[in-house]
Structures are given as C-alpha cells and as structure tokens.
Amino acid sequence: MRSGTAGFLVGAALLTLLALALATVAFGVVATLRMPPPPDEPPPPITRHGRWELRRLPDGTHEYAWIARQAGRFGPETSPETSPETNPGPGRHRIPG
Known part of the structure; x- marks a missing residue:
C-alpha cells in the first residue's frame, strides 16, 4: 500500500x-412523526386478577403465561351478568320491591 492509502481507508x-x-x-425522527396520536383516554388499569394459561x-413447545384481566373488561371465564362488580347478588345494595 502507498503511504496515504491506509489513512484514506480509515x-x-x-x-x-x-x-x-x-x-x-x-429515519427514527420520520417514524416518530408518522405515529398516530395517542388515544384520548388511557386504557383500563391491569389488575392482579387473571389466570394461568398453557400456550x-x-x-411447537409449550409454556405457561399469566393472562391478566383488565379492570372493567370480562374474559371468557366471567361475564357482566355473573360478575360481582355489576351484579351484586340478592340482598346487597338493592332496594327490595
């Protein structure tokens, strides 16, 4: 190599x-500017209620994952009709008659 070739390559x-x-x-700035605006209201908080699910x-392998149920949302194991938050049951917080 000539004397200036190494310096040129570096x-x-x-x-x-x-x-x-x-x-x-x-590209990061362009991608950030193209992002949609955040939603008006925040998502419901995640509670500690949930279930373990085999995924x-x-x-082809399997693992257990914790599926958290969000507050105000009902999964297949509960429904609004059977949930204690929306249906307090007989005698609780209801006016007889």
Whole structure:
C-alpha cells in the first residue's frame, strides 16, 4: 500500500459510519412523526386478577403465561351478568320491591 492509502481507508470507514448514524437518526425522527396520536383516554388499569394459561409457541413447545384481566373488561371465564362488580347478588345494595 502507498503511504496515504491506509489513512484514506480509515477515513472512508469513519465517514460511512457517520452517514449510517445520521440516516438512523433521520429515519427514527420520520417514524416518530408518522405515529398516530395517542388515544384520548388511557386504557383500563391491569389488575392482579387473571389466570394461568398453557400456550403453544411457534416452535411447537409449550409454556405457561399469566393472562391478566383488565379492570372493567370480562374474559371468557366471567361475564357482566355473573360478575360481582355489576351484579351484586340478592340482598346487597338493592332496594327490595
């Protein structure tokens, strides 16, 4: 190699890395600006209520995962008719008659 070739290659490599870094930042800014606005109301809070569910993974193995039930939402194991939050049952918080 000639005397200036190594310096040129190092400079070209650093310039390429700088261009990639600037492109990454530019694409990140564009992606952030294209995101939809956040919803008007926050999602319901996640409670500690839920269930363990055996899930099958894409590779064919299985694992247990905790499926949390969100407040105000009912999964297949409960319904609004049988939930104590919406149906207090006989004698509780009801006016007879």
